[in-house]
Amino acid sequence: MEMEMEQLLNMGFPQELASQALAATGGKSTLKATEWILSHKSNPSPSPFQPRLDRFFQSKTPETTAVEKEADAEESVPPKRPRVGGGSWASASEKPLSERMRPRCIDEVVGQDHLLGKNSLLRSALDFDRLPSILFWGPPGTGKTSIARAISNSSPASYRFVSLSAVTAGVKDVRDAVEDARKFKKKNKQTVLFVDEVHRFNKSQQDSFLPVIEDGTLVFMGATTENPSFHLITPLLSRCRVLTLNPLQPHHVATLLKRAAHDADKGLARSVGVSVVVEDEAVDFLSLHCDGDARVALNALEISATTAASRRSTKHSLAEEESFALLVNGDENGLILENGLGSFAAIVTLDDAKEALQCKHLAYDRAGEEHYNLISALHKSMRGSDANAAIYWLARMLEGGEEPLYIARRLIRFASEDVGLGDPSALGQAVACYQACHFLGMPECNVNLAQCVAYLALAPKSVSVYRAIEAAQKVVRESGGQNEGVPLHLRNAPTKLMKDIGYGKGYIYPPDHPSSSSSQSFFSAPTGDSLSVHPWFVNLKCTNVRPFIRHSYTTEKEGHQDMFVDGAKIVQLIQEAVDPVTKNIPPQRIVSKSKWAIIIKK
Numbered sequence: 001m002e003m004e005m006e007q008l009l010n011m012g013f014p015q016e017l018a019s020q021a022l023a024a025t026g027g028k029s030t031l032k033a034t035e036w037i038l039s040h041k042s043n044p045s046p047s048p049f050q051p052r053l054d055r056f057f058q059s060k061t062p063e064t065t066a067v068e069k070e071a072d073a074e075e076s077v078p079p080k081r082p083r084v085g086g087g088s089w090a091s092a093s094e095k096p097l098s099e100r101m102r103p104r105c106i107d108e109v110v111g112q113d114h115l116l117g118k119n120s121l122l123r124s125a126l127d128f129d130r131l132p133s134i135l136f137w138g139p140p141g142t143g144k145t146s147i148a149r150a151i152s153n154s155s156p157a158s159y160r161f162v163s164l165s166a167v168t169a170g171v172k173d174v175r176d177a178v179e180d181a182r183k184f185k186k187k188n189k190q191t192v193l194f195v196d197e198v199h200r201f202n203k204s205q206q207d208s209f210l211p212v213i214e215d216g217t218l219v220f221m222g223a224t225t226e227n228p229s230f231h232l233i234t235p236l237l238s239r240c241r242v243l244t245l246n247p248l249q250p251h252h253v254a255t256l257l258k259r260a261a262h263d264a265d266k267g268l269a270r271s272v273g274v275s276v277v278v279e280d281e282a283v284d285f286l287s288l289h290c291d292g293d294a295r296v297a298l299n300a301l302e303i304s305a306t307t308a309a310s311r312r313s314t315k316h317s318l319a320e321e322e323s324f325a326l327l328v329n330g331d332e333n334g335l336i337l338e339n340g341l342g343s344f345a346a347i348v349t350l351d352d353a354k355e356a357l358q359c360k361h362l363a364y365d366r367a368g369e370e371h372y373n374l375i376s377a378l379h380k381s382m383r384g385s386d387a388n389a390a391i392y393w394l395a396r397m398l399e400g401g402e403e404p405l406y407i408a409r410r411l412i413r414f415a416s417e418d419v420g421l422g423d424p425s426a427l428g429q430a431v432a433c434y435q436a437c438h439f440l441g442m443p444e445c446n447v448n449l450a451q452c453v454a455y456l457a458l459a460p461k462s463v464s465v466y467r468a469i470e471a472a473q474k475v476v477r478e479s480g481g482q483n484e485g486v487p488l489h490l491r492n493a494p495t496k497l498m499k500d501i502g503y504g505k506g507y508i509y510p511p512d513h514p515s516s517s518s519s520q521s522f523f524s525a526p527t528g529d530s531l532s533v534h535p536w537f538v539n540l541k542c543t544n545v546r547p548f549i550r551h552s553y554t555t556e557k558e559g560h561q562d563m564f565v566d567g568a569k570i571v572q573l574i575q576e577a578v579d580p581v582t583k584n585i586p587p588q589r590i591v592s593k594s595k596w597a598i599i600i601k602k
Contacts (some may be wrong), residue, residue, distance in 0.1 A: 131242040271306070
């Protein structure tokens with residue numbers, strides 16, 4: 001017991017209080033004695049209560065009133081177990097950790113080095129005290145609002161910072177802010193008007209900023225997560241510099257998390273009321289799985305700390321208490337003294353971080369910038385025949401919550417635009433994929449989409465159809481003269497009058513006259529224009545070969561016949577005939593050659 005008394009005295013507790021704690025807890029555990037001291041010091045004993053004596057007498061008493069019943073009920077409720085800890089829990093109105101940890105000056109901003117470097121636009125503007133109007137464009141949680149506030153606080157002129165949100169503010173709020181800015185400008189005090197989510201303002205609301213930016217009444221700063229080219233008016237863009245923010249790197253997020261864990265005034269200790277220790281594994285997990293969003297990481301860290309603090313305050317047994325560390329001045333073997341009161345630290349573990357984050361955060365907006373970025377990456381990966389990259393971008397879209405039928409529709413377009421006649425069956429594959437997605441839905445249809453994406457990526461590519469229709473439409477739109485009518489021999493003649501006029505006259509039916517294709521005209525280009533439609537070819541390394549070769553022949557018994565040969569077999573024969581050195585077919589192997597076919601010896 002003497003050793004336990006000495007340890008309590010070394011912690012700074014009075015001898016009388018230490019003696020009472022050891023006597024109350026049995027004198028065998030310094031840990032229990034310390035907890036007893038903290039409980040009794042942080043929770044003053046209630047004032048003595050005068051018992052009601054009439055309940056000890058057997059004589060009849062008047063019927064108990066409602067007030068007395070309520071008093072009896074209050075007496076019967078056992079007192080709640082006091083919480084261990086030196087601080088107080090954060091109130092319901094407390095700002096979240098991500099808001100409290102905003103940088104106060106530009107030097108505290110983490111990340112975005114391309115904007116805050118030594119010779120950057122913002123640094124130069126701060127040095128000369130000439131802030132321009134700026135639009136910050138970037139994903140959520142990358143520091144748009146934080147940088148705007150830090151700039152206004154870091155300027156030597158000490159700008160007056162006014163913040164509005166386009167979600168809740170209207171034109172009246174903007175007018176009031178402008179009127180106040182004019183009044184302060186007369187006092188030589190410049191105003192920075194920051195509008196968050198500025199893309200939510202309509203055209204007329206955005207127009208209200210133009211004159212005050214133009215005459216210098218205020219410095220305008222806006223933040224948006226959407227592409228300014230599509231959501232902001234051109235006059236506003238011409239008056240502001242658009243600065244692009246990138247997602248934060250994991251080491252940037254880790255720096256912010258550690259800063260929040262160590263900051264006693266604004267950090268985790270203020271959120272939960274006790275000292276908090278965050279394991280490195282938890283920091284690494286959150287920084288890697290927040291997708292560059294610092295707000296997501298900080299919110300998850302705060303939830304993790306709440307979980308750890310709750311677990312810490314409910315464990316009683318010695319075996320459970322051994323999972324917590326006693327801290328003294330940051331040492332893992334002692335106690336932190338806060339205003340004379342000790343506090344056991346809550347340990348935020350990797351499991352706490354996983355429970356708080358639930359799943360990896362993915363920056364994706366089904367109707368925003370990232371939506372179009374990912375579908376473009378998927379399309380270009382398939383066009384480049386990189387099946388692995390294409391399936392990765394497909395997985396990104398599906399995990400982000402993209403509608404599978406939208407992806408299937410894009411695959412149908414790709415099958416005709418980029419694969420085309422290189423593999424005509426690709427269109428059937430894409431349509432079948434759409435039907436499968438319609439029948440199954442997510443998550444079962446993910447494999448259907450992956451199969452179709454891989455097929456299209458590996459299929460031979462041909463843009464001949466795409467270029468042909470583009471060229472034809474261009475001729476129709478931009479023809480120099482009048483578009484010619486349909487030639488009479490190509491017109492249908494369902495009535496006698498049409499036949500008399502000449503509809504259908506001179507038309508040769510190709511099945512009966514196979515050679516008529518070359519002698520009969522089917523196209524009349526507009527005056528002064530010409531149209532070149534690509535033939536049905538697949539562009540290979542050695543030669544041009546149709547996917548299916550039609551061989552026509554005539555016999556006395558069968559008449560005219562068409563035989564179709566698989567183009568893949570022809571390709572195989574040609575590849576075997578190609579000389580590996582010259583990459584050409586030796587002339588002695590060629591029997592005959594024309595525009596449409598090449599015949600070689602086996």
